[in-house]
Amino acid sequence: MLTTSPIERILRGLAITLVCLFFMFPIVWIFLMSFQTNETILRIPPSVVFAPTLDNYQALITGKLETAAGMLEINFMRNLGNSLFLSATSVAIGLLLGVPAAYAFARLKFKGSEDIAFTLLSFRFAPPLLVLLPLTIYFQQLGLANTYGGLIWVYQLIVLPLILWIVRGYFEDIPADIEYAYRIAGHDFWSTFRRIALPLAGPGIAAAGLLSFIFAWNNFVFALVLASADKQPVTVGALAFVTASGIQYGQVAAGIVLSIAPTFALALYAQRYLVEGLSLGAVKG
Amino acid sequence: MTTAMTGQPRPRRFRVSRRVLPYLLSLPALLTCIGILIPFGTAVIYSLQRYRLSQPWARKFNWGENYFNFLSDSAFWNTLKVSVVYAGLTVVLELLLGLGIALLLQKRSRVNNFVSIMLLMPLMTAPALAALMWKLMTNPGFGILSYFATLIGLEDFNWASDPSTAMLTVVIVDIWVYTPFIMILLLAGLRSLPQQPFEAAALDGVPRLFVFWRITLPMLTPFLLTATLFRVIESIQQFDIIYAMTQGGPGDRLTVFQVEAYLNFFQSTNVGRSAALLMILWAITYALSNIFIKNWLRLREKQRGEA
Numbered sequence: 145m146l147t148t149s150p151i152e153r154i155l156r157g158l159a160i161t162l163v164c165l166f167f168m169f170p171i172v173w174i175f176l177m178s179f180q181t182n183e184t185i186l187r188i189p190p191s192v193v194f195a196p197t198l199d200n201y202q203a204l205i206t207g208k209l210e211t212a213a214g215m216l217e218i219n220f221m222r223n224l225g226n227s228l229f230l231s232a233t234s235v236a237i238g239l240l241l242g243v244p245a246a247y248a249f250a251r252l253k254f255k256g257s258e259d260i261a262f263t264l265l266s267f268r269f270a271p272p273l274l275v276l277l278p279l280t281i282y283f284q285q286l287g288l289a290n291t292y293g294g295l296i297w298v299y300q301l302i303v304l305p306l307i308l309w310i311v312r313g314y315f316e317d318i319p320a321d322i323e324y325a326y327r328i329a330g331h332d333f334w335s336t337f338r339r340i341a342l343p344l345a346g347p348g349i350a351a352a353g354l355l356s357f358i359f360a361w362n363n364f365v366f367a368l369v370l371a372s373a374d375k376q377p378v379t380v381g382a383l384a385f386v387t388a389s390g391i392q393y394g395q396v397a398a399g400i401v402l403s404i405a406p407t408f409a410l411a412l413y414a415q416r417y418l419v420e421g422l423s424l425g426a427v428k429g
Numbered sequence: 430m431t432t433a434m435t436g437q438p439r440p441r442r443f444r445v446s447r448r449v450l451p452y453l454l455s456l457p458a459l460l461t462c463i464g465i466l467i468p469f470g471t472a473v474i475y476s477l478q479r480y481r482l483s484q485p486w487a488r489k490f491n492w493g494e495n496y497f498n499f500l501s502d503s504a505f506w507n508t509l510k511v512s513v514v515y516a517g518l519t520v521v522l523e524l525l526l527g528l529g530i531a532l533l534l535q536k537r538s539r540v541n542n543f544v545s546i547m548l549l550m551p552l553m554t555a556p557a558l559a560a561l562m563w564k565l566m567t568n569p570g571f572g573i574l575s576y577f578a579t580l581i582g583l584e585d586f587n588w589a590s591d592p593s594t595a596m597l598t599v600v601i602v603d604i605w606v607y608t609p610f611i612m613i614l615l616l617a618g619l620r621s622l623p624q625q626p627f628e629a630a631a632l633d634g635v636p637r638l639f640v641f642w643r644i645t646l647p648m649l650t651p652f653l654l655t656a657t658l659f660r661v662i663e664s665i666q667q668f669d670i671i672y673a674m675t676q677g678g679p680g681d682r683l684t685v686f687q688v689e690a691y692l693n694f695f696q697s698t699n700v701g702r703s704a705a706l707l708m709i710l711w712a713i714t715y716a717l718s719n720i721f722i723k724n725w726l727r728l729r730e731k732q733r734g735e736a
Contacts (some may be wrong), residue, residue, distance in 0.1 A: 156533060160544060163530055167548050167605065173573055174562050186571045241458040248454035260455065262722060264462060269718040270469075271666050273687050274707040277694050278468035278475065300461050308458065316733075333450065362555035364669040365687075379557045383673055386561060393565060400562055404554050411553040415546055419617045422552075422610060426655060426729045427617050 171404075177397035185393050200398035209395055216391070220399055222374065223381030227403070230367075230377055231360040234296050235353050238303035243349060246308050247341060250315035251323075261308070265424070268305040275301070276369045283370065290372050298366050303356040306421065310355070313425035314348025315341060351417030358407045358414075378403035475704035482698035495705035504681065504689070508706065512685040514596065515671075516664040519603040524657060526604065527611030534612075535619045545616060552609040556602075560673035563602045564589070589675050595682045602670050607663075611656045618652030619645070621732070651728045658721035662714050686710040 148156075177185060179196035203209050209216040248254070249261050279298065280289070288294030318341060326336050342349070364379040371380065382399050385391065411418065419427055479491040499505040530548070534541040551559065566574045567588035578586035589598040622645070630640045646653075668687040671677065677688040684692070686706055693703035 159529075159533055160540075163533070164544060164547065167551050167609070170559075170562050170566060170605065171550055171554075173566060177565065188571075188576065190571070190573050190576055241461055245455035245458035248451040252451040252454075254451040257451065257455075260459060264458070265722065266715075266718060267462060267465070269662050269714055269721070271687055271707055271710045271714060273668070273690050273694075274472050274704075274711050275465055275468045277690070277700070277703060277707070278471035279465075282468060282471070297461070297464070301465055304458055304462065313729075313733075358553060362553075362558075364555060364557035364673070368672075369691075379555045379669075382558060382561055386564070393568075393571065396561070397565060400558055400565075403558055407553045407555070408550055411549055412546070415549060418549060419613050423614055423655065423659075424725070426725045426732065427614055427652065428621070428732050 174397045174400055178394055178401045180394045180397075182392050182394065197394075200392065200394040201402075203392075203395055204398055204402065209391070218385055220378075220381060220385065220402075223376055223378045224402060226371075226375055226381075227361055227377035227379075228406075230292065230295055230299060231357050233292070234299035234303050234360050235307075235357045237296060238300055238307050238356055239349065239353055241300070242304050242307035242352075243311055243342075244337075246311035247315050247337065249308070250312045251320065251341075261312070264305050264308055267301055268424070272301070272365050273369070276366065280369060290370070290375055292375060295367060295370055295375065298370060299360050299363070302359050302363055302366075306356045306359060306424065307352045309424045310352040310421055311345060311348050313420075314345040318344045347417075351414055351421060354410050354414040355417065355421035358410055361407055472704045472707060475700050476708045478701050480700040480704075482700060491701070495701045496709075498702075499705070499709075504684070505706070507681055508684050508686055508689045511596075511681075511683060512665055512710075515600065515603075515667060515683075515685055516661055518596075518600050519607070519664045519667075520657060520660045522600070522604055523608045523611050523660060524653070526608045527656070528615055528653075530608070530612045531615035531619055534616060537620070545613065548609045548612060550609075551605050552607065552613075554606065556606050556669035557673040559606050560599075560602055560670045563598070563605070564674060567598060590679060592679045592682045595675060595679055599671050599674055599683060602674065603664065603667065606670070607660060611660065614656045615649065615652055618649050622648050651724065651731065654724050655721070655728050658717060658724060662717050662721060665713060665717075666710065 176192060176194075178200055179198070180194050181197060181199065184191075184194040204220045207217055207219045207221060209218050249257050276298070283289040283294050286294075288297070322344075323336050323340050326340050327333070331339070361377070362379065363377075367375070367377050367380045371377075373381075373384070376384075378399070382396070382403060385399055386396055414421075476495055477490055477492055478488060479494065480488045534545050554562070563574075566572045569575050569585075569587055569590070572588075574588065575586060578588075587594065589595050626644050626648075627640065630644060665685075666687055667685060668691070671683050671685055671688050672691070675683055677684040677692060687710065690703045690706045690710075693699045693706065
C-alpha cells in the first residue's frame with residue numbers, strides 16, 4: 145500500500161532479526177548444550193564448535209547418570225511418561241465432560257446457563273494455590289494424595305474451562321437450522337448431536353484438545369503441591385534434577401529439550417488455532 | 430438441580446427432555462468443578478483461624494486477626510510491593526514489545542508468517558522449564574549470559590542470585606515467555622481491522638504517525654485491553670518462573686503472593702497466614718477478572734459479528 149524506502153526496509157529487517165535473536169537464542173543454546181559434555185560447556189570463552197555427543201540423552205534414557213559424586217539414578221523417563229499420561233487422560237476426560245456441556249451452553253439456552261458458564265470460566269483466573277493448599281489436606285483424608293486419579297481430577301481445572309469455551313464458540317457458529325432440519329426428518333436429539341453437531345464442530349474440538357494438552361503438559365504448580373517423585377511430570381521432575389549434586393549440565397539441557405519437544409510439535413501442528421485458544425475463543429486467528 | 434432430575438430417568442419425549450437435558454449435559458462438568466469449590470470454602474475458614482501445622486492443638490478461630498496483622502507486617506507489604514512491581518514491569522514491557530513486534534509483522538508475507546510462528550515457541554515452553562533454561566544461561570560459572578555481561582564490562586554480574594538484579598532477571602524470563610502471547614493477539618487484531626480507513630488516510634497523504642495514533646490504536650483498543658487484563662491477572666499470580674528460578678529469594682526479594690503463601694504453608698507451616706494472603710490475591714484477581722470478562726465478551730461479540 146505504502147511504498148517503503150530502502151532505509152526503512154533495512155531497519156525493519158534489523159528489528160526483526162533482533163527480535164528473532166532474543167526469542168530463539170535460548171532455545172538454540174540449550175539445544176546445543178544438550179549435545180555437549182561438561183568440558184565443552186565449561187569452556188571460557190564459550191564456543192559453538194564442539195564434537196557433538198549423544199551421551200546426555202543416552203544417560204537420561206537409561207536413567208543412570210554419571211556425576212562427579214558417583215552414579216546417580218534419576219528416572220527421567222518416568223517423568224516424561226507421567227506427563228504424557230496425566231495430560232492425555234486429563235484431556236480425554238475433559239473432552240468427555242466438556243463437549244456435551246459446551247453444546248448445552250451453546251444450543252440450549254437454559255436458566256442460569258450464563259452464570260454457570262462464567263463460574264467455570266472464572267476458575268481459569270483464580271490463584272491455583274488457594275484451592276491446592278486446602279486440597280492437600282483433603283486429599284490425604286480421601287486417600288487421593290499422590291494418586292494419578294487425584295491429579296487428573298485437579299487437572300480438570302486447567303482443561304475444562306478451555307475446552308468448554310472454545311468448543312462452545314464452535315457450536316455457536318453452526319447454524320441451528322441444519323440441526324432442526326435433521327430433527328424434523330425424524331431423528332432424535334442424541335443422533336442429531338452425534339451425526340450433525342459433533343462432526344461440524346470437529347476441528348474446534350480437536351483444537352481445544354490439543355491446546356488443553358499443551359496447557360496440562362506445561363503445568364507446574366499442581367503437581368509440585370500434590371505429587372511426590374514417582375508421579376511427577378517433567379516440569380517438576382526437571383527442577384529436582386537441577387539441584388542434584390554434581391550433575392552434568394548437558395544432561396539438564398537434554399532433559400529440557402525432551403520436555404519441550406512434544407509441546408513444540410503440537411503447537412506447530414495446531415498453530416492455526418492457537419490465537420483462538422489462547423484468548424479463550426474471543427479472538428479469531 | 431438434582432431435584433429436577435429425580436423421577437425422570439430417561440426422558441423419552443422431546444418436551445420433557447428439553448427442560449432437563451441441558452442440566453444433564455452440563456452436570457458432569459459442573460460436579461467436577463464443584464468438588465474444587467469445597468477447598469475454596471475451606472481456604473476462607475483457614476484464613477480466619479490461627480492455624481499452624483506444627484501446633485494443631487492451638488488451632489482456633491481468631492476471626493480477622495490474620496488480616497489485621499498484615500497492616501503492621503512489613504513482610505506483607507513487601508509481598509504486595511514485589512507483586513505489583515513484577516506485574517507492572519512485565520505487563521508494560523510486554524505490551525510495548527508485543528505491539529512493536531505485531532506492527533513489524535503486520536504485513537502478510539512468507540517471512541513474517543514464519544517469524545510469527547517461530548516466536549510462539551517461547552510461549553509453548555512451560556514457564557518452569559523456561560526458568561531452568563535461563564538458569565543454565567545465567568549460571569555464574571559457565572552461563573553464556575554471564576559471559577556476555579563480562580564482555581560488556583559487567584564483572585560479577587550475578588543475575589538472579591544478586592538482590593539488586595534478581596527482579597530484572599525474572600522479568601526478562603517473563604518477557605521471553607509471554608511477549609509472544611500479546612504479540613499474536615495483537616497481530617490477529619491488526620489483521621482483522623477494516624482496510625477502508627487506512628486506504629482513505631493513504632489517499633489523503635496523512636502522516637503515518639498520525640494514522641497510528643488516531644486510527645490504528647483506537648481500533649485496536651479492545652484487543653489491547655483484553656491482552657493487558659489477561660496478562661495482569663496471570664502476572665500478579667506468577668509462581669512458576671519465580672519459584673523455579675529463585676524460590677522467592679535472594680532473601681525476600683521476590684516473595685510474590687503465591688510464592689510467599691507457598692513458603693508460609695510448607696516451610697513455616699502457618700496455614701492461617703498463607704490462606705489470608707491467598708484470599709487477598711483472590712480478591713484482586715476477582716475484581717480484575719470481572720472487568721476482563723466484560724471486555725472479553727464485547728470483543729467476542731464483535732469478532733463474531735464481523736466473522
